[in-house]
Structure formats: structure tokens, C-alpha cells
Amino acid sequence: xxxxxxxxxxxxxxxxxxxxxxxxxxxxxxxxxxxxxxxxxxxxxxxxxxxxxxxxxxxxxxxxxxxxxxxxxxxxxxxxxxxxxxxxxxxxxxxxxxxxxxxxxxxxxxxxxxxxxxxxxxxxxxxxxxxxxxxxxxxxxxxxxxxxxxxxxxxxxxxxxxxxxxxxxxxxxxxxxxxxxxxxxxxxxxxxxxxxxxxxxxxxxxxxxxxxxxxxxxx
Amino acid sequence: xxxxxxxxxxxxxxxxxxxxxxxxxxxxxxxxxxxxxxxxxxxxxxxxxxxxxxxxxxxxxxxxxxxxxxxxxxxxxxxxxxxxxxxxxxxxxxxxxxxxxxxxxxxxxxxxxxxxxxxxxxxxxxxxxxxxxxxxxxxxxxxxxxxxxxxxxxxxxxxxxxxxxxxxxxxxxxxxxxxxxxxxxxxxxxxxxxxxxxxxxxxxxxxxxxxxxxxxxxx
Numbered sequence: 001x002x003x004x005x006x007x008x009x010x011x012x013x014x015x016x017x018x019x020x021x022x023x024x025x026x027x028x029x030x031x032x033x034x035x036x037x038x039x040x041x042x043x044x045x046x047x048x049x050x051x052x053x054x055x056x057x058x059x060x061x062x063x064x065x066x067x068x069x070x071x072x073x074x075x076x077x078x079x080x081x082x083x084x085x086x087x088x089x090x091x092x093x094x095x096x097x098x099x100x101x102x103x104x105x106x107x108x109x110x111x112x113x114x115x116x117x118x119x120x121x122x123x124x125x126x127x128x129x130x131x132x133x134x135x136x137x138x139x140x141x142x143x144x145x146x147x148x149x150x151x152x153x154x155x156x157x158x159x160x161x162x163x164x165x166x167x168x169x170x171x172x173x174x175x176x177x178x179x180x181x182x183x184x185x186x187x188x189x190x191x192x193x194x195x196x197x198x199x200x201x202x203x204x205x206x207x208x209x210x211x212x213x214x215x216x217x218x219x
Numbered sequence: 220x221x222x223x224x225x226x227x228x229x230x231x232x233x234x235x236x237x238x239x240x241x242x243x244x245x246x247x248x249x250x251x252x253x254x255x256x257x258x259x260x261x262x263x264x265x266x267x268x269x270x271x272x273x274x275x276x277x278x279x280x281x282x283x284x285x286x287x288x289x290x291x292x293x294x295x296x297x298x299x300x301x302x303x304x305x306x307x308x309x310x311x312x313x314x315x316x317x318x319x320x321x322x323x324x325x326x327x328x329x330x331x332x333x334x335x336x337x338x339x340x341x342x343x344x345x346x347x348x349x350x351x352x353x354x355x356x357x358x359x360x361x362x363x364x365x366x367x368x369x370x371x372x373x374x375x376x377x378x379x380x381x382x383x384x385x386x387x388x389x390x391x392x393x394x395x396x397x398x399x400x401x402x403x404x405x406x407x408x409x410x411x412x413x414x415x416x417x418x419x420x421x422x423x424x425x426x427x428x429x430x431x432x433x434x435x436x437x438x
Contacts, residue, residue: 040258040342040371041363068343070369091373093312093343121370123259124287124312124341143362143385144260150289151340152259154310166362172391 015129018097022104022132029109032215033117035095035131037155038139039148040121043165045073046198047139048116049080054208059113059215064103066095066120073118083107094125097132114215123152135214139163146176149183156187161194163207168197234348237316241323241351248328251434252336254314254350256374257358258367259340262384264292265417266358267335268299273427278332278434283322285314285339292337302326313344316351333434342371354433356380361388365395368402375406380413382426387416 026033038044045065052061062083065073074086085106087099100117107115117133119126138159140148143166149156156162162184170177184191192210196203245252257263264284271280282303284292293305304325306318319336326334336352338345357378359367362385368375375381381403389396403410411429415422 039260039340039363040367041360067370069372070366072366072369091343093341120343121258122312122341122343124310124339125344141260141362143360143388144258147289147291148259150291151286153288166392169362169388169391172388173385 012128015097018101019130019132022097022101023134025101025104025109026115026132026134029112031109031112031115032135033115033131033133035117035119035126035133035136036139037119037123037126037136037159038121039123039141039144042121042139042141042144043198044118044121044139045076047163047165047196048077048082048118050196050198050201050204051116051208051211052080052082054204055114055212058208058212060111061114061116062107062109062112064100064107064115064117066099066118068092068120083112089120093120093122094129095119095131096129100131114211123148123155127154127158135160137161137163139165140180141166142169142175143173145174146180147183149180149187153187156184156191159188159191161192161210162188164193164195166197166199167195167202168199231347234316237320238349238351241316241320242353244320244323244328245334245351245353248331250328250331250334251354252334252350252352254336254338254345254352254355255358256338256342256345256355256378257340258342258360258363261340261358261360261363262417263337263340263358264295266382266384266415267296267301267337269415269417269420269423270335270427270430271299271301273423274333274431277427277431279330280333280335281326281328281331283319283326283334283336285318285337287311287339302331308339312339312341313348314338314350315348319350333430342367342374346373346377354379356382358382358384359399360385361394362392364393365399366402368399368406372406375403375410378407378410380411380429381407383412383414385416385418386414386421387418 071086074084077084194207290305293303296303413426
């Protein structure tokens with residue numbers, strides 16, 4: 001048993017070292033990087049494209065897409081005019097720092113201010129692996145239900161901002177916003193939340209303005 | 220590297236042995252058991268309660284609920300009148316056969332015909348761990364989007380039935396049913412699908428009737 005634990009510890013520590021390397025690369029290039037996590041289908045790719053639209057002319061964005069298989073998301077993002085690279089994890093339930101490191105040479109780092117890393121759709125595994133990004137954010141979609149903070153506490157604890165997506169669906173699904181927010185607050189009292197709808201565009205400017213401020217303050 | 224692989228193989232093989240034990244216990248008690256997998260928030264718990272309603276008087280059902288934390292789901296199911304036991308995985312992204320084995324003594328096996336095991340909400344990890352159930356099913360909800368079979372092929376390959384849930388949301392979200400079904404068919408041509416809405420009750424009787432036939436044929 002002891003041996004298994006130490007192997008896991010070594011893997012995590014090797015990942016942390018590589019994450020530090022990635023962050024050094026980002027910093028040298030003057031890039032702010034964000035790790036975007038969510039359930040499958042919470043709207044990560046659409047949110048990335050809407051973020052691009054809201055940031056038009058303010059920040060130059062590149063995207064790293066993580067999925068088990070296919071390059072569907074990288075193609076969607078590239079079609080929107082963004083430099084994009086797809087990582088296929090080959091069955092793995094999360095990105096890790098080595099995968100991100102291997103993807104970086106495919107992006108024109110010297111021409112970017114912001115890299116959005118779309119992690120594998122999963123509310124468990126991605127929380128345990130640092131990628132070297134400067135900020136972790138979580139997208140929680142309304143149709144997933146209001147109990148998710150209570151059921152996936154590790155994910156809600158480890159992020160700096162929470163995007164509440166698909167708020168246009170609120171009239172059609174049972175979702176108690178107070179109950180949801182109470183769960184979030186217990187786990188992460190300092191989190192910043194942005195209710196958004198990619199369909200109507202609601203909330204996207206508030207998120208984009210906050211992000212620009214954040215990055216200026218960071219540089 | 221070789222050592223790490225062999226450790227993983229041993230873990231899986233130990234799990235398989237325990238899964239066989241679980242299936243023997245189910246068989247001796249005359250119980251048919253189903254492993255229900257899905258993304259977080261696809262509607263697993265609601266589907267279980269609606270299945271209970273559709274099977275009223277035909278099969279006696281018990282439920283094993285799997286979550287990282289909380290007993291929210293077991294409480295909901297128990298409130299609906301079902302014998303229920305909650306497994307908390309303590310951060311683990313899937314149930315395994317040992318967890319299920321440990322949960323079985325909490326259920327009145329001699330009084331049950333069917334056990335529904337609700338796995339952790341995750342489209343990756345649960346696919347790799349047998350529990351000893353007789354059938355794996357997947358719930359895919361409409362708001363998750365039509366690209367999920369392409370992105371999570373392992374999950375779609377390993378199930379016998381597919382429940383397409385929340386079809387009442389079809390008017391409000393982009394979802395190309397043909398594209399979705401083509402993806403499913405490539406991976407799993409013999410799968411049986413049931414489009415359902417827990418809100419309107421649509422499709423639940425077809426699922427319940429199919430299940431009763433299936434279990435009768437199996438016994």
C-alpha cells in the first residue's frame with residue numbers, strides 16, 4: 001500500500017514541476033493562462049468563442065483544447081479565427097502539465113496575451129492536476145442542477161471564478177439559485193461568479209471586463 | 220514504466236474478481252442489477268425515481284447511490300419509498316466492485332428483484348470498472364449537446380442501453396439528433412435507445428416495459 005501511495009505522490013510532484021515550467025514559459029511570453037474546467041456539455045467551447053467576441057481588440061487569445069478523442073473543439077475554435085491546438089488524452093480523464101507543455105510549441109506564443117485551456121469535461125479528475133496556468137475557472141451550467149457544489153466539493157473549492165452558464169434555460173428546469181449559491185459560498189467564500197448566457201450574450205461583458213482588469217493587475 | 224502498468228492491471232483484475240463475487244450474490248438472490256452512468260446532472264436520480272413509478276407493482280427495486288460526497292441522492296430516493304444506500308467515494312471519480320460489495324449488506328436483498336446502481340457523474344472513469352451488475356446503461360441529456368458520443372467513445376461503446384433524457388428541452392437548445400445518433404451507431408450499433416422526459420413522463424413506459432421483458436428473459 002505504501003508503495004502505491006508514493007508512486008502517486010511522485011507522479012503529482014513530477015506534474016507540479018512541469019506545471020512550474022509551463023508557467024515560466026507563459027510569464028516569459030507575457031501570457032496569462034486560464035484552466036477552464038466543467039462537466040461534459042456545460043458549454044466550455046461556446047463560452048471560449050463568446051469570450052473571444054467580448055474581448056475583440058483587447059487581448060490576443062490562443063486556445064488549447066483537451067478531449068479524450070476527436071478534434072471537434074479545436075476545429076470550432078479555429079473556425080472562429082483563434083490559434084488552437086487539440087490535445088487528445090487517449091482515454092485519460094484530465095489534462096496534465098506534460099500534455100500542455102507538448103502543446104505549447106504549436107501556438108504562436110509571441111503573438112498572444114491570453115491562453116484558454118479547455119480541460120476534459122469532468123468534475124473530478126482535472127481538479128488534482130496543475131497545468132501551470134495562472135487561474136482555474138469552473139463553468140457550471142443551469143441544466144446540471146443546483147446540487148453540484150455539494151456533490152463535487154473539490155472542484156468548487158479549487159477555482160477562482162465560477163461561470164454559471166445557460167441561464168436562459170432557468171425557466172425550463174428546476175434550479176434553486178439560492179441553494180446553489182449557498183453551496184458554493186460554503187466551499188469557496190471568495191469566489192467571483194458570472195451568470196452568463198451564450199445564447200443571449202447576457203453577462204459576457206462583465207466577465208470580459210473583469211478578466212481584462214485581472215490581467216492588467218497581474219502584469 | 221512496466222511496473223506501473225502491471226500495478227494498474229492487478230488493480231483491475233482484483234476489481235474483476237470482486238465484481239464476479241457481487242454478481243454471484245445478485246444471482247443467488249434472484250436480483251437483476253444495472254449500473255447507471257452519466258455526466259453530472261444528466262438526471263440519473265430523477266430517472267431512477269421515474270423508473271420506480273413506471274415499474275410500480277411489477278418489480279421490487281433497491282438503489283445504491285454513488286457520489287464523492289453527501290447523501291443527497293440516497294435521501295431523495297429513500298423519500299420516494301425505495302430501500303437505498305449511499306456510497307461516498309471520498310474523491311474517487313467512479314464506483315468500484317469493492318464499494319458495491321460493502322454496500323450490499325445495507326439492502327434487503329431477499330426482498331428485491333432489481334438493484335439500480337447510480338455511479339458517480341462522470342463520462343470517463345466509470346467505464347473502466349466492472350461492478351458485477353448485469354447491464355450497463357448510459358443517460359445522455361439533451362443540454363449536454365450532440366457531440367458527446369464522439370468525445371467520450373469509451374463510455375458509449377460499453378453500454379447496452381442509452382437513455383436520452385430531458386427531451387423536453389429540445390426546443391430550447393441546439394441539438395442535432397441525427398448527428399448524435401450517427402455517433403452512437405458507429406460506436407455501438409446494437410444499442411437500444413429510449414428518449415425520455417422525466418418532466419412529461421414521455422418514454423418512461425417504453426423503457427420500463429423493455430426492462431421487465433429483459434429481466435424475465437434473463438431469469
